[in-house]
Amino acid sequence: MNDTQNSLEQRRKNAFAFLNRPSLARWAPIPLRLVVGFGFMQHGFAKLSKGPEAFAMILNAMGVPAPHLMAWLTILIELFGGLAVLLGVLIPLVSLPMAGVLLVAMFTVHWPYGFSSIKIMSVVSGRAQFGPPGYEVDLLYLACLAALVLGGPGPMAIGGSRKAKMVPVAYPPKSRSL
Numbered sequence: 001m002n003d004t005q006n007s008l009e010q011r012r013k014n015a016f017a018f019l020n021r022p023s024l025a026r027w028a029p030i031p032l033r034l035v036v037g038f039g040f041m042q043h044g045f046a047k048l049s050k051g052p053e054a055f056a057m058i059l060n061a062m063g064v065p066a067p068h069l070m071a072w073l074t075i076l077i078e079l080f081g082g083l084a085v086l087l088g089v090l091i092p093l094v095s096l097p098m099a100g101v102l103l104v105a106m107f108t109v110h111w112p113y114g115f116s117s118i119k120i121m122s123v124v125s126g127r128a129q130f131g132p133p134g135y136e137v138d139l140l141y142l143a144c145l146a147a148l149v150l151g152g153p154g155p156m157a158i159g160g161s162r163k164a165k166m167v168p169v170a171y172p173p174k175s176r177s178l
Contacts, residue, residue, distance in 0.1 A: 029088075029154030032144045037086025039141065040098060044078030047071070062108060077101050085148065088157020095145045102145075106138035 047055045052071045059067035078101065081094040110133060113119070119131035153159050 026154055029148055029151060030156065032148055033085050033088055033153060033157070036141060036144045036148070037082045037084075040078045040082030040085065042082075044075050044082060047075045047078070074101055085145075087159075088153030089159040091145075091153050091159060092149050095149050099142060099145055102138045102141050106135040110135040110138055 056067040056071035064070050077097045081098040084090050084094040113132045113134040115134045115136050117133040117136040120128050121131045122129045
């Protein structure tokens with residue numbers, strides 16, 4: 001019985017061994033870049049398609065100073081920051097204004113609704129009706145940006161991988177003088 005149990009356990013370990021290879025780990029930033037980049041660009045396009053003036057009116061109602069300027073800045077940060085993350089270029093630079101947009105949204109809009117981004121209010125005609133989202137998604141975006149800044153953009157990035165740029169330097173041995 002022990003041999004059978006050990007062989008089953010060994011087969012389970014071998015079945016997923018390919019996931020533990022460092023060569024696969026380097027690809028981990030790609031899904032983060034795709035989701036964060038596309039997500040930010042989608043939010044920017046949504047604001048742009050409804051008209052920056054509509055977003056500026058929302059910002060004005062919230063008491064944001066210079067609402068028209070802030071509306072355009074937010075849209076541009078979401079569009080160009082999202083594109084930069086998607087392409088893997090200048091991630092440490094664009095992450096700062098992107099994090100700023102997330103923090104402002106989190107504390108001014110989403111905070112009063114709590115953590116969860118999913119709040120089922122009712123079910124009408126077999127379809128769920130949701131309430132306002134909490135700050136959960138803002139935190140997820142912030143965590144993804146932090147992971148990309150700390151770990152680098154990974155392969156297939158225009159900005160290149162931080163690890164690829166770190167080349168070890170071999171120094172010649174010191175000669176001994178008598």
